[in-house]
Amino acid sequence: xxxxxxxxxxxxxxxxxxxxxxxxxxxxxxxxxxxxxxxxxxxxxxxxxxxxxxxxxxxxxxxxxxxxxxxxxxxxxxxxxxxxxxxxxxxxxxxxxxxxxxxxxxxxxxxxxxxxxxxxxxxxxxxxxxxxxxxxxxxxxxxxxxxxxxxxxxxxxxxxxxxxxxxx
Amino acid sequence: xxxxxxxxxxxxxxxxxxxxxxxxxxxxxxxxxxxxxxxxxxxxxxxxxxxxxxxxxxxxxxxxxxxxxxxxxxxxxxxxxxxxxxxxxxxxxxxxxxxxxxxxxxxxxxxxxxxxxxxxxxxxxxxxxxxxxxxxxxxxxxxxxxxxxxxxxxxxxxxxxxxxxxxxxxxxxxxxxxxxxxxxxxxxxxxxxxxxxxxxxxxxxxxxxxxxxxxxxxxxxxxxxxxxxxxxxxxxxxxxxxxxxxxxxxxxxxxxxxxxxxxxxxxxxxxxxxxxxxxxxxxxxxxxxxxxxxxxxxxxxxxxxxxxxxxxxxxxxxxxxxxxxxxxxxxxxxxxxxxxxxxxxxxxxxxxxxxxxxxxxxxxxxxxxxxxxxxxxxxxxxxxxxxxxxxxxxxxxxxxxxxxxxxxxxxxxxxxxxxxxxxxxxxxxxxx
Numbered sequence: 001x002x003x004x005x006x007x008x009x010x011x012x013x014x015x016x017x018x019x020x021x022x023x024x025x026x027x028x029x030x031x032x033x034x035x036x037x038x039x040x041x042x043x044x045x046x047x048x049x050x051x052x053x054x055x056x057x058x059x060x061x062x063x064x065x066x067x068x069x070x071x072x073x074x075x076x077x078x079x080x081x082x083x084x085x086x087x088x089x090x091x092x093x094x095x096x097x098x099x100x101x102x103x104x105x106x107x108x109x110x111x112x113x114x115x116x117x118x119x120x121x122x123x124x125x126x127x128x129x130x131x132x133x134x135x136x137x138x139x140x141x142x143x144x145x146x147x148x149x150x151x152x153x154x155x156x157x158x159x160x161x162x163x164x165x166x167x168x
Numbered sequence: 169x170x171x172x173x174x175x176x177x178x179x180x181x182x183x184x185x186x187x188x189x190x191x192x193x194x195x196x197x198x199x200x201x202x203x204x205x206x207x208x209x210x211x212x213x214x215x216x217x218x219x220x221x222x223x224x225x226x227x228x229x230x231x232x233x234x235x236x237x238x239x240x241x242x243x244x245x246x247x248x249x250x251x252x253x254x255x256x257x258x259x260x261x262x263x264x265x266x267x268x269x270x271x272x273x274x275x276x277x278x279x280x281x282x283x284x285x286x287x288x289x290x291x292x293x294x295x296x297x298x299x300x301x302x303x304x305x306x307x308x309x310x311x312x313x314x315x316x317x318x319x320x321x322x323x324x325x326x327x328x329x330x331x332x333x334x335x336x337x338x339x340x341x342x343x344x345x346x347x348x349x350x351x352x353x354x355x356x357x358x359x360x361x362x363x364x365x366x367x368x369x370x371x372x373x374x375x376x377x378x379x380x381x382x383x384x385x386x387x388x389x390x391x392x393x394x395x396x397x398x399x400x401x402x403x404x405x406x407x408x409x410x411x412x413x414x415x416x417x418x419x420x421x422x423x424x425x426x427x428x429x430x431x432x433x434x435x436x437x438x439x440x441x442x443x444x445x446x447x448x449x450x451x452x453x454x455x456x457x458x459x460x461x462x463x464x465x466x467x468x469x470x471x472x473x474x475x476x477x478x479x480x481x482x483x484x485x486x487x488x489x490x491x492x493x494x495x496x497x498x499x500x501x502x503x504x505x506x507x508x509x510x511x512x513x514x515x516x517x518x519x520x521x522x523x524x525x526x527x528x529x530x531x532x533x534x535x536x537x538x539x540x541x542x543x544x545x546x547x548x549x550x551x552x553x554x555x556x557x558x559x560x561x562x563x564x565x566x567x568x569x570x571x572x573x574x575x576x577x578x579x580x581x582x583x584x585x586x587x588x589x590x591x592x593x594x595x596x597x598x599x600x
């Protein structure tokens with residue numbers, strides 16, 4: 001396995017043609033010019049995600065997360081704890097949580113892997129991002145930048161921010 | 169008084185696409201079995217109409233993220249059939265190599281991530297990976313090799329863009345192709361070991377009297393071309409497909425059901441069918457492993473389809489290595505010129521799950537006037553339901569939870585690609 005250190009990576013997960021499912025890609029678009037930061041976009045297939053983050057650390061995943069909270073609510077999950085599976089936790093039936101847990105089983109999880117989720121308003125075909133979700137991009141970017149800075153400087157990332165909800 | 173039981177699975181786990189299962193029994197008799205494919209209709213055939221014939225490979229490649237080559241190449245071959253062009257030689261070899269990549273990545277996804285947990289006794293691959301990390305890790309690496317073939321020949325792994333009517337937009341350099349070799353050699357060995365391991369597992373005893381249908385070819389295990397063959401002596405050209413099979417709508421599914429036009433009987437396509445009808449044309453290592461696994465001349469046990477898929481992965485690695493070693497120089501042109509002419513063209517290839525049939529009509533300007541695409545899952549749907557009926561009938565004594573689990577495992581045997589099978593339903597409005 002390639003254990004070469006490739007630095008920080010943010011992966012946006014989702015389908016930009018399906019309303020707020022495109023939020024992961026939109027956040028990555030907002031981060032794409034950050035110096036020293038690698039970014040990628042994915043539909044969320046587990047093997048692809050594991051392939052993308054191989055050798056990177058810290059790694060941030062951004063996806064729409066459905067918990068029933070108000071649209072635009074930001075969620076933050078630290079993969080040092082097992083991610084909840086089975087529920088419609090990610091916007092993808094299989095994908096993000098499975099990829100993380102599979103990588104954990106195989107000992108291929110980055111030391112720092114944080115999932116940032118944004119509660120969607122709707123996930124319908126051929127729709128743009130909703131107003132609420134578009135408004136949340138700046139806050140999501142700010143939190144991701146904070147996490148990256150903390151991880152890069154060896155500070156323990158904050159695990160319990162206001163507004164963060166876990167779905168179990 | 170007879171007791172009525174209904175077993176429903178609202179969302180089938182670990183299959184491609186969204187489907188459900190419904191079983192109703194009365195006393196000791198199974199009354200109704202429905203595999204419902206409710207993934208939305210996809211209208212591909214509709215929106216191909218009016219498009220240029222050269223666009224069909226790129227449009228149809230979007231039908232499936234798992235086996236796009238079946239659509240991209242099928243559409244290309246059908247258009248070449250209309251226009252009287254035959255692609256052979258090096259370009260044909262590259263097409264077969266691309267398809268080997270698709271077989272490897274698609275079969276590996278099913279074997280390792282979706283199906284194997286059932287036989288190892290785990291609810292999913294994530295849990296299985298805790299106890300069998302090397303098996304899952306190797307499975308992912310095998311799948312990745314398939315993806316890398318697709319990336320080289322298709323331009324990208326998902327929804328490739330490099331195959332076209334007449335050949336390719338760009339052909340790889342011999343160095344690029346040789347770059348695949350080391351991983352292919354590793355994959356052949358690793359896949360062989362997995363095939364041997366699978367032969368040691370316990371499988372339920374179930375023999376089904378399928379009418380197997382696959383492509384058949386006198387010289388090679390069929391992937392990219394051949395004639396329609398069956399266990400009951402069917403031997404027909406691809407252009408006769410619509411005479412051999414009839415499709416019809418059923419109320420409970422967004423996929424069309426297929427059956428033999430002459431007998432009305434359902435047929436079964438896919439790895440078991442290919443294996444049974446082309447056993448003599450397996451590559452050497454695949455043949456040896458099939459022999460050692462005790463699969464015989466044909467395998468009629470759907471639970472053992474995981475073994476046959478693994479044998480086909482071995483075959484695809486052997487074929488890929490042969491084609492890589494034979495690629496000495498890029499062809500002078502990446503594609504043959506294809507000039508449109510009015511007519512109807514036909515093609516069928518062996519997608520990982522069975523025959524994928526294409527028929528297109530174009531006018532003299534090359535605009536598509538009609539399109540028909542039949543993926544194997546919709547053809548297999550009546551057979552899957554018939555198998556479930558028998559399985560439930562023989563396991564009626566089990567509590568609902570166990571029966572439900574048996575049915576789910578059984579459905580995964582067929583590796584149904586439900587998203588591919590969804591079809592456009594004609595809407596008929598009757599006015600008084």
